[in-house]
Amino acid sequence: MSSTPSAFPWRFSPWKYTCATVASKTKTYFCSTCGCCIGGCNDTWTISTSIFDANRDDEGIWLYNSHMLPHSAPDGGLAAVFSEIDGLPLKTDDLGGRALPDVSLPKELQSNQSELRAECHCGGVSFTIARPSEEFIASPESKGWLSDVDKSKWLACMDVCDDCRLVTGTNVIAWMFVARDHIMPRLPKDLCIGTAKSYQSTEGVNRVFCGDCGATVFFSWDKRPNIVDVSMGILRAPEGAMAENWSVWRAGRPSWPEDGLRYHAGFSRALIEGMKRWGAERGHPQEFQIP
Known part of the structure; x- marks a missing residue:
């Protein structure tokens, strides 16, 4: 899933985290105590949208706009389950056709x-x-x-x-x-x-x-x-x-x-x-x- 932030008061507290570099050379960050994924960074940051405090007064902070890389799963994953949120269609984003790293097993x-x-x-x-x-x-x-x-x-x-x-x-x-x-x-x-x-x-x-x-x-x-x-x-x-x-x-x-x-x-x-x-x-x- 991909989402776009609307106006949001960004503020980060100190994290105890670790970093892993995956095959695509993107560094991913996660909490070294509980494993929570914080996000990743290549040239730009991708931040998890699910770790922020939110309530009904915060509707509209995140606008979901696409399913990312659904074709990486033969059955389509969640893209095969739903294609819109609140009446807004979700695109499928294949990252410009960029080749994915091969993570297949022997x-x-x-x-x-x-x-x-x-x-x-x-x-x-x-x-x-x-x-x-x-x-x-x-x-x-x-x-x-x-x-x-x-x-x-x-x-x-x-x-x-x-x-x-x-x-x-x-x-x-x-x-x-x-x-x-x-x-x-x-x-x-x-x-x-x-x-x-x-x-x-x-x-x-x-x-x-x-x-x-x-x-x-x-x-x-x-x-x-x-x-x-x-x-x-x-x-x-x-x-x-x-x-x-x-x-x-x-x-x-x-x-x-x-x-x-x-x-x-x-x-x-x-x-x-x-x-x-x-x-x-x-x-x-x-x-x-x-x-």
């Missing part, structure tokens, strides 16, 4: 029908996800975590809660809910593998991000220790960002819609209405409860 590491690869931008955090096993499907532990639509896939949903917004630097994040013992290599208690770092955002909640490139990786909650939320942004599904060959989406609503509607009503309405249409067209359920 063939032997790519996803297949039995394993889904997850890997952050720098490769410091890398693992595979297996499909729900027959043992898991038959066990009481699977109750609520699989859909009758297709038990060979994991549940997924969009999330617009304030906490996720402030620790990812995005207005919306997508999660896939996976049984921990279906992830290889086996995860330690703190979920930190490779270059991962952890952050306790609230009591009993552990969030994990790559300490080198800042990518969001995991969310876990002590009340459901056998399930881990995997950030869908690091999934290397060949079909695209929605990873439909592996996921059953809750299309009718994101998690914590009241937070998203308070922070940016136009964006959240477009997401909610777009997901309802997209899900109905693609055969995803409108509703299920996440245990």
